[in-house]
Amino acid sequence: MVRIASRVGIFGGTFDPPHLGHLIVAELARDALQLDTVYFMPAGKPPHKYRSAPSAGRHRVAMLERAIADNPAFDILTIEVESERISYTADTLETLRRTMFTHGETLYFIMGGDSLAYFHTWRDPQRILRQAHLAVIARPGWTIDLETLETHLPEARGRVEIVNAPLIEISSSDIRRRVREGRTIRYFVPDSVAEYIYTHHLYVNVPTTEYV
Numbered sequence: 001m002v003r004i005a006s007r008v009g010i011f012g013g014t015f016d017p018p019h020l021g022h023l024i025v026a027e028l029a030r031d032a033l034q035l036d037t038v039y040f041m042p043a044g045k046p047p048h049k050y051r052s053a054p055s056a057g058r059h060r061v062a063m064l065e066r067a068i069a070d071n072p073a074f075d076i077l078t079i080e081v082e083s084e085r086i087s088y089t090a091d092t093l094e095t096l097r098r099t100m101f102t103h104g105e106t107l108y109f110i111m112g113g114d115s116l117a118y119f120h121t122w123r124d125p126q127r128i129l130r131q132a133h134l135a136v137i138a139r140p141g142w143t144i145d146l147e148t149l150e151t152h153l154p155e156a157r158g159r160v161e162i163v164n165a166p167l168i169e170i171s172s173s174d175i176r177r178r179v180r181e182g183r184t185i186r187y188f189v190p191d192s193v194a195e196y197i198y199t200h201h202l203y204v205n206v207p208t209t210e211y212v
C-alpha cells in the first residue's frame with residue numbers, strides 16, 4: 001500500500017483566550033494549504049511573554065477544546081503546556097518529528113504577520129525551517145515583508161507560504177481588557193469560550209503588569 005504523507009498545520013500560540021481570529025486563521029490555512037489537520041498548540045511558557053505568566057495551561061486547553069469542538073479537522077497538542085520549560089518552537093518541532101510526525105508529514109507552522117516580523121529573533125529559526133514551512137496570515141498593523149526576512153534568514157527562501165485572509169482586528173489582549181472592564185466579548189470568542197471565561201472568573205483581576 002502506498003502511504004500518502006499527510007499535510008499538517010501546527011498553530012502555536014498563547015491562546016489566552018482563543019478567539020475568532022485564531023479560528024478563522026486556522027480554517028483559512030487549512031483550506032489554502034489543503035491541510036488534513038490543524039493542531040492548536042498552546043505554549044506552556046511563551047518565550048516572548050515569560051515575564052508575567054499567562055492563565056494556567058488547563059484553562060487555555062479547556063477553552064481551546066470548547067473553541068474547536070465542532071471542527072473535525074482541528075485538534076490540540078498539549079506537549080508544551082505539559083512541560084515546565086520555556087516553549088521554544090525549534091525544540092518542540094524536533095520532538096514532534098521524533099515522536100509523532102514520523103512518516104514524512106509536511107508540516108506548516110502557522111503564525112500571524114506580527115509573529116513573522118520577529119521570527120528571525122526566535123531561538124534557532126534555521127532549525128525551525130528545517131522541520132516545517134511557515135504559513136503566514138496578515139494581521140492589522142503588520143506588513144509581511146519576506147524580502148527583509150530573507151535578508152536576515154536566507155533559509156526562509158521558498159519555505160514561507162502567505163495565506164490570503166481578511167484582516168481581523170481581534171486580539172486576546174483586547175478581550176482580556178474587555179472582560180476586566182465589564183464590556184462585551186460576544187462574537188469575539190465562541191459562546192462556549194465566553195461562558196468558560198465567566199464561570200472561571202478569568203481576566204477579572206489581572207495584575208497591573210499585564211504581559212505584553
Ligand SMILES: Nc1ncnc2c1ncn2[C@@H]1O[C@H](COP(=O)(O)OP(=O)(O)OP(=O)(O)O)[C@@H](O)[C@H]1O
Binds near residue numbers: 016022
Ligand atoms: N487576529 C489575528 N489575525 C492574524 N493572526 C492572529 C490573530 N490573532 C492572533 N494571531 C496569531 O496567532 C498566533 C497566536 O497568537 P496569540 O495566542 O498570542 O494571540 P494574540 O491575540 O496575539 O494575543 P495577545 O493579544 O495576548 O498578544 C500568533 O502567531 C498571532 O500572530
Ligand SMILES: O=C(O)c1ccc[n+]([C@@H]2O[C@H](COP(=O)([O-])O)[C@@H](O)[C@H]2O)c1
Binds near residue numbers: 090122
Ligand atoms: O521559539 C521561539 O524562540 C519563539 C519565540 C516567540 C514565539 N514563539 C512561538 O510562537 C507562537 C506564538 O507566540 P505568541 O507569543 O504570539 O503566543 C507560540 O507557539 C510561541 O511558542 C516561539
